[in-house]
Amino acid sequence: MSFTTQLQHWAHNAKIQRVVVVACMLLYAVSPVPEFWITQLNYIALYSLVILGLVLLTGIGGLTSFGQAAFVGIGAYTSAYLTVHMGWSPWLTVFAGLFITGISALVVGWITLRMSGHYLPLATIAWGLSLYYLMGNLDALGKYDGILGVPALTVWGWDISQGRSFFVLAWGMVLFAAFALLNLMDSRTGRAIKAMRASTLMAEAMGVDTLRHKVGIFLIAALFASLSGWLFAHFQRTVNPSPFGLKMGIEYLFMTVLGGAGYVWGAISGAVMTKLLEDELQVLLPKLLGTSGSYEVIVFGIVLVLVLKYLPDGVWSLVGRFLPKPNRVEDWHAAAALPERAKPALGDTVLEVKDIRKQFGGLTAVNNIGFSIQAGQIVGLIGPNGAGKSTTFNLITGVLGLSSGEVKFRGQTISGLPSREIARRGMSRTFQHVKMIPEMTVLENVALGAQLRGSKGALSSMLRLDRAEEQSLLREAARQLERIGMGHAMHELAGNLAMGPQRLLEIARALCSDPALLLLDEPAAGLRHKEKQALAAVLRQLRSEGMSILLVEHDMDLVMDVTDHIVVMEFGTLLMQGTPEEVQQSPKVRAAYLGVEH
């Protein structure tokens, strides 16, 4: 290997990249840069910890919070109060701050994260404001004067609350948090969070408890903010409410969006840019305008509008393109295979749909439909537009609740269960409109299907204790992609795939859950002739391997070609059911499709 090739190889190695980043940080600390620049970077480290939380919450999870400054305040005030008034050691108060922040975040999160749309940001504003006024009005916390004389952080009598030693401590924490976040994003939990943002419906169908994950990332973001508050209290040696108010909450969000909310390094660069810009403007603007005031806020507003318009993914979306991306190492070949569920014997009844009914107000979309699927069968569900196929599909998979009737899966009633619970029992589905995460690779998208076959959570992922399980999950994803003939495309970004391979990706993802029944919602929609042939071949192969499939489809050639049994619906009712030949010969079915009275 030539030296340049070796260099390129190193540049793409994630571990080497991290070692270089840590080395740069330490070099900066010992280099003869003026103290002023050390102090600047100390502040940037404090901001960075908070906005790393926002990367997870907003950039990856899609949840907007203006209330992060309040969590910084909890961390800072807890430590200031306990050290000054109770004489605790700061090394203990950090945990007390994290504990109180954690409890607050769980309570606030549990209440607010059920809200959607604009309600969540509004709720976080209310939360930020109320905590600000609480801090400013409590006698015990010194009202608006705050708490003075917060002790320094010391290690064996050595003050590490300022200058270069604080720089190493604060940036050590930032880099630890950054690496932990990068680890989290590349894990089972990270995929679940991204899926939750892409589509709640899809995430739940993959077995993801979306509310739990929302509360989880809200908690992690709050803990990062609390840690920043603890550092802040001992760096400033005093706390008062002003740095924890709504203005700062907005500024944290500004830094994140400016740098790039979706990128760990982007968010940190946002903190750097904001701090530098703020300092320059605070000197320049009063000179230009001849009067003093916080005019930099106006410039920030203009910058934000321009960034949102021209670089919606932040400044890092420009820079990041030129940096080497770590390659995924195929390290799963020797990983343990995932355990498989016991499958029904060929011919056993897998699904029993008994007189199910769904009413939307006065409209009966599904009217007493009943059919069953035996193991190893492909059953087609067909009917003209608006016949009630999708509604039936959603009733079986738990997306919609039944008005009456019963659905039994492998002998057990599943009516009323949430879709992720039904998924857990071995029913897996695809979507009429493909739902995937375009910026993840095909392999990672497919691995999302194996969500319920793993158990490692956020903490294990952040500390990289999940690798053995992760290798098994990726091994399974690669195996399912090979199974349907898409092994060659596993490292491509899913968003670059044509419609045919996208639909196959969804099938591979569904197979990854080791299902006993596969439900396919119009898998041939939008496919070209060759892609349909490939799909038919995959379906036949799956049946030959003993898979049971419910196929909702408009493409009659495909349905007649691959199914063993067909259920025909019209206006929400069961028109007939039988073999493909019987259905083809039925005058009732022809009439329904041709719109003739029967």
Ligand SMILES: Nc1ncnc2c1ncn2[C@@H]1O[C@H](COP(=O)(O)OP(=O)(O)OP(=O)(O)O)[C@@H](O)[C@H]1O
């Ligand atoms: N959430 C809803 N609220 C009210 N009406 C609904 C809802 N979902 C479906 N419907 C109605 O129920 C009927 C059946 O719709 P459904 O989507 O199940 O039909 P379909 O056979 O899947 O049609 P297509 O082939 O066009 O997808 C339609 O009249 C539709 O307008």
